[in-house]
Amino acid sequence: MSRRPGRASRRLLADAVVAPVVASLVLTGCVSLPESGPVTEAGAGTGDAEVGGQYYFDPPPPPDGAPPAEIVDRFLDGMTAIPVSTSVARQYLTPEFRDSWSPKQGIITYDDFVAPRGSSPVSVRLVGAERYDSAGRWLGPVSSGEEVLDFPVELVDGQYRIASAPDALVVPQSWFEQRYERMSLYYFDPDAEVLVPEPVFVPRGDQLVSNLVSALLAGPPSDLSRVETTFLPAGATVELSVPVDDVVDIVVGTPGEAPTPTPEAVRLIVAQLAWTLRQVPTIDRFRLLVDGRPVQLPGGVTEFSVEEGAPYDPSGYQATSRLFGLRDGLLVSGVPGALASTDGPLGTRDLGVRSFGVDLAGETVAAVTDEGRTLLRAPVQDGGSGEGAVSVVSGASDLLRPAWDLEGRLWVVDRTPAGARVSTVTEDGGPVEVRVPGISGADVRSFLVSRDGSRIIAVVRARGRDQVRVSRLRYGENRLLSASPSRRLAWEGGRDLRIKGLGWRSPTSVAVLHRLAEDLYEVRTLSVDGAPAGAEAAATTMRGRFVSLAGTPVPDETVYAVTREALVDIANQGGPAIDLVEGTTAVRHVG
Numbered sequence: 325m326s327r328r329p330g331r332a333s334r335r336l337l338a339d340a341v342v343a344p345v346v347a348s349l350v351l352t353g354c355v356s357l358p359e360s361g362p363v364t365e366a367g368a369g370t371g372d373a374e375v376g377g378q379y380y381f382d383p384p385p386p387p388d389g390a391p392p393a394e395i396v397d398r399f400l401d402g403m404t405a406i407p408v409s410t411s412v413a414r415q416y417l418t419p420e421f422r423d424s425w426s427p428k429q430g431i432i433t434y435d436d437f438v439a440p441r442g443s444s445p446v447s448v449r450l451v452g453a454e455r456y457d458s459a460g461r462w463l464g465p466v467s468s469g470e471e472v473l474d475f476p477v478e479l480v481d482g483q484y485r486i487a488s489a490p491d492a493l494v495v496p497q498s499w500f501e502q503r504y505e506r507m508s509l510y511y512f513d514p515d516a517e518v519l520v521p522e523p524v525f526v527p528r529g530d531q532l533v534s535n536l537v538s539a540l541l542a543g544p545p546s547d548l549s550r551v552e553t554t555f556l557p558a559g560a561t562v563e564l565s566v567p568v569d570d571v572v573d574i575v576v577g578t579p580g581e582a583p584t585p586t587p588e589a590v591r592l593i594v595a596q597l598a599w600t601l602r603q604v605p606t607i608d609r610f611r612l613l614v615d616g617r618p619v620q621l622p623g624g625v626t627e628f629s630v631e632e633g634a635p636y637d638p639s640g641y642q643a644t645s646r647l648f649g650l651r652d653g654l655l656v657s658g659v660p661g662a663l664a665s666t667d668g669p670l671g672t673r674d675l676g677v678r679s680f681g682v683d684l685a686g687e688t689v690a691a692v693t694d695e696g697r698t699l700l701r702a703p704v705q706d707g708g709s710g711e712g713a714v715s716v717v718s719g720a721s722d723l724l725r726p727a728w729d730l731e732g733r734l735w736v737v738d739r740t741p742a743g744a745r746v747s748t749v750t751e752d753g754g755p756v757e758v759r760v761p762g763i764s765g766a767d768v769r770s771f772l773v774s775r776d777g778s779r780i781i782a783v784v785r786a787r788g789r790d791q792v793r794v795s796r797l798r799y800g801e802n803r804l805l806s807a808s809p810s811r812r813l814a815w816e817g818g819r820d821l822r823i824k825g826l827g828w829r830s831p832t833s834v835a836v837l838h839r840l841a842e843d844l845y846e847v848r849t850l851s852v853d854g855a856p857a858g859a860e861a862a863a864t865t866m867r868g869r870f871v872s873l874a875g876t877p878v879p880d881e882t883v884y885a886v887t888r889e890a891l892v893d894i895a896n897q898g899g900p901a902i903d904l905v906e907g908t909t910a911v912r913h914v915g
Contacts, residue, residue: 460524462855550798595633602630644686679725762810827875
């Protein structure tokens with residue numbers, strides 16, 4: 325394969341050397357790409373420079389007499405300026421196209437590319453190319469038909485210039501990973517009961533807050549209209565974000581004068597911003613001005629803490645942190661290493677429970693019995709009511725471990741001879757089937773439902789190996805309507821990959837346990853959007869014989885790898901394992 329010229333390779337090598345410095349650069353990104361960067365002594369077109377302890381790359385302008393292929397190659401280099409800028413890249417375009425080119429509309433990353441070929445158009449074949457939208461959402465790999473980019477080239481005053489190019493920033497994946505940070509935008513579920521996090525990539529640097537809020541203001545994409553919603557003003561844009569100590573003023577403008585939001589809408593707006601901004605460690609409080617008017621809560625409060633909106637926590641507001649398990653077939657609960665008997669129906673009588681799920685309050689348990697044919701629901705503790713276990717599903721084929729969401733919906737998957745059947749069970753009704761393309765009818769081994777109820781994730785056995793698939797769930801009037809076609813989460817593994825455990829690690833990521841060898845296991849973290857995991861989610865290798873994961877999306881709670889004798893903190897393998905009482909199995913968090 326013919327690679328790009330050595331000039332670019334040397335620059336990418338320099339990137340790797342200065343990566344620790346680059347993380348603190350003043351950057352802007354695809355939400356608001358600047359036309360020029362800060363003035364430095366290096367001057368335009370002098371290449372690499374280090375000024376004031378910070379690293380800069382200032383791409384050169386078009387050289388006189390450069391042939392079409394070189395113009396295209398240098399144009400691609402021009403998009404890798406540090407700090408991010410498209411001013412030099414625009415110099416490679418024809419005057420007519422220069423004004424209409426809109427790289428803010430998205431990002432295309434690539435691992436490598438074949439050297440440009442041809443004269444007009446000049447063709448460039450990308451290797452390992454992926455797309456991101458204008459808000460930084462990962463859209464997936466480009467299709468095979470989109471791997472080749474064609475750049476028509478025309479003569480302008482005797483110099484070749486590009487007459488058409490993708491409306492996107494086209495940059496190396498390594499450059500992108502160094503300059504963009506994985507974060508989340510927070511929207512509401514359709515019934516405004518809980519926040520739903522949406523993973524995005526945002527450029528690091530001084531413009532982080534502006535770009536993060538700009539992405540949030542853009543709202544959910546149209547294909548998620550029944551999955552999540554926003555209460556921020558439609559069509560609003562960030563005019564200014566000014567940090568003053570640990571407070572940031574966010575000034576927003578709207579196309580027309582926005583109506584004054586109701587107190588309830590203000591609470592929801594503040595919650596969205598608070599959860600989004602709390603990811604920036606330097607911000608403690610914020611103020612919001614829309615069309616020059618401060619947004620305020622009843623009582624005239626105009627300054628808000630980033631800790632606002634706790635009741636809308638996607639991990640579950642006041643969800644119990646207790647662990648649950650089975651000991652000799654009876655339900656136990658408590659803290660790690662001290663699981664105690666419960667006095668509800670499943671803690672006092674052996675009903676043949678093989679798996680179970682506990683609601684987020686830790687009050688109700690759903691248990692699979694009768695070798696997978698029956699699902700019981702019962703209180704965890706007796707509480708003096710004398711309430712017994714009630715059958716909510718009977719005559720099933722092979723029920724998997726059930727799951728609960730924040731709305732109290734109980735999720736069940738039955739492995740029928742025709743494939744998996746996904747259903748929900750409400751407190752006052754029987755199971756209602758929901759078709760989940762790519763999961764329903766498949767050979768499903770295990771599954772999870774996000775606590776906010778917006779995602780279902782399943783391990784599906786196909787073509788001799790396991791894969792992890794995710795689908796988005798659509799609602800209306802507090803009723804489940806449908807599910808989107810499931811999407812496979814990227815995984816680099818062997819052909820005989822067999823997943824032994826699946827658990828939440830955060831509201832937007834899952835931990836996956838699989839066996840590498842006899843007593844060697846790996847826990848890998850996958851993002852729910854399928855985007856490449858990045859360095860922050862590197863795989864963890866563990867020695868032992870593990871049977872499952874006890875996962876949780878709550879940041880300050882522990883994800884455990886479970887053996888038949890102990891619990892191991894996957895984030896602190898050097899620490900002591902927590903021994904389990906003999907006969908204890910199926911240890912898990914709520915949900």
